[in-house]
Amino acid sequence: MANPFDLSGRVAIVTGANTGIGQGIAMALAQAGASIAAVGRSSMDETEAMVTEAGARFHAINADLGTIAPVKRIVAETLSAFGALDILVNNAGIIRRADAIDFTEEDWDAVIDTNLKTAFFLAQAAGRHMIEKGRGKIINIASLLSFQGGIRIPSYTASKSGLAGVTRLLACEWAAKGVNVNAIAPGYFVTNNTTALREDLDRSTAILARIPAGRWGVPAELGGAAVFLASSASDYVHGTVLPVDGGWLAR
Ligand code: NAP
Numbered sequence: 452m453a454n455p456f457d458l459s460g461r462v463a464i465v466t467g468a469n470t471g472i473g474q475g476i477a478m479a480l481a482q483a484g485a486s487i488a489a490v491g492r493s494s495m496d497e498t499e500a501m502v503t504e505a506g507a508r509f510h511a512i513n514a515d516l517g518t519i520a521p522v523k524r525i526v527a528e529t530l531s532a533f534g535a536l537d538i539l540v541n542n543a544g545i546i547r548r549a550d551a552i553d554f555t556e557e558d559w560d561a562v563i564d565t566n567l568k569t570a571f572f573l574a575q576a577a578g579r580h581m582i583e584k585g586r587g588k589i590i591n592i593a594s595l596l597s598f599q600g601g602i603r604i605p606s607y608t609a610s611k612s613g614l615a616g617v618t619r620l621l622a623c624e625w626a627a628k629g630v631n632v633n634a635i636a637p638g639y640f641v642t643n644n645t646t647a648l649r650e651d652l653d654r655s656t657a658i659l660a661r662i663p664a665g666r667w668g669v670p671a672e673l674g675g676a677a678v679f680l681a682s683s684a685s686d687y688v689h690g691t692v693l694p695v696d697g698g699w700l701a702r
Pocket residue numbers: 466467468469470471472473490491492493514515516517518542543544545565592593594595636637638639640641642643644645
């Protein structure tokens with residue numbers, strides 16, 4: 452029987468693949484056999500070395516995802532580099548922290564634009580190609596803030612709650628067209644995104660005390676969920692937001 456998790460011959464776009472969760476997911480998809488189009492505004496050299504070492508093909512696409520200007524080019528460049536596009540991982544994201552009472556319009560717009568607007572329009576651009584082919588997998592990187600309120604991150608919570616909603620909407624529109632749209636909600640992972648939290652002794656102690664697994668996650672631990680949602684193993688999975696959180700939401 453063929454391995455339903457095998458991604459040989461598949462092509463994946465991963466945004467924000469230079470570091471953290473995006474790099475971990477790019478590696479997992481590469482190890483499962485996918486070619487990687489790594490999209491971002493920083494050097495992809497480290498990820499390129501890791502992916503090619505794993506025996507997968509790699510192409511870097513330089514793009515600032517703070518606006519939707521590059522979305523059509525990203526899809527076109529992927530198709531011209533690899534001749535296919537099967538998987539999109541909308542991972543790039545930012546966070547701005549301040550009390551709601553002081554939160555600025557600039558911090559609102561920057562986070563919503565990157566985390567929600569660009570993710571939607573990149574899904575639309577990739578979705579047009581996938582619908583034409585009758586097959587595709589879109590994975591949005593959501594958050595525990597897709598389920599909970601949090602504190603001091605109003606635009607981040609709005610963006611991740613919105614992304615969960617958009618995941619469900621796209622699944623409803625595209626499931627019958629052969630395109631699976633799902634999301635992964637990481638719990639607390641050790642990346643640049645959480646440096647400020649981990650450096651705040653009170654917050655990090657409180658967070659750790661609530662995680663049933665008793666520790667923060669590391670990006671490689673999201674690989675299994677990403678490969679599952681990118682592969683034919685998940686062909687009947689549509690519109691779900693899959694927590695990978697050490698048990699946080701079960702608490
Ligand atoms: P990270 O290390 O800060 O990575 C964020 C990635 O997004 C980086 O590659 C960053 O590129 C990229 N990015 C941000 N703005 C961009 C822009 N305008 N153009 C292009 N790329 C841009 O944090 P991370 O934890 O791996 O975050 C990845 C995703 O996981 C985010 O969507 C985040 O919200 C989500 N998440 C993280 C956690 C966690 O605990 N860490 C939990 C839940 C969800 P640069 O390096 O160039 O800035």
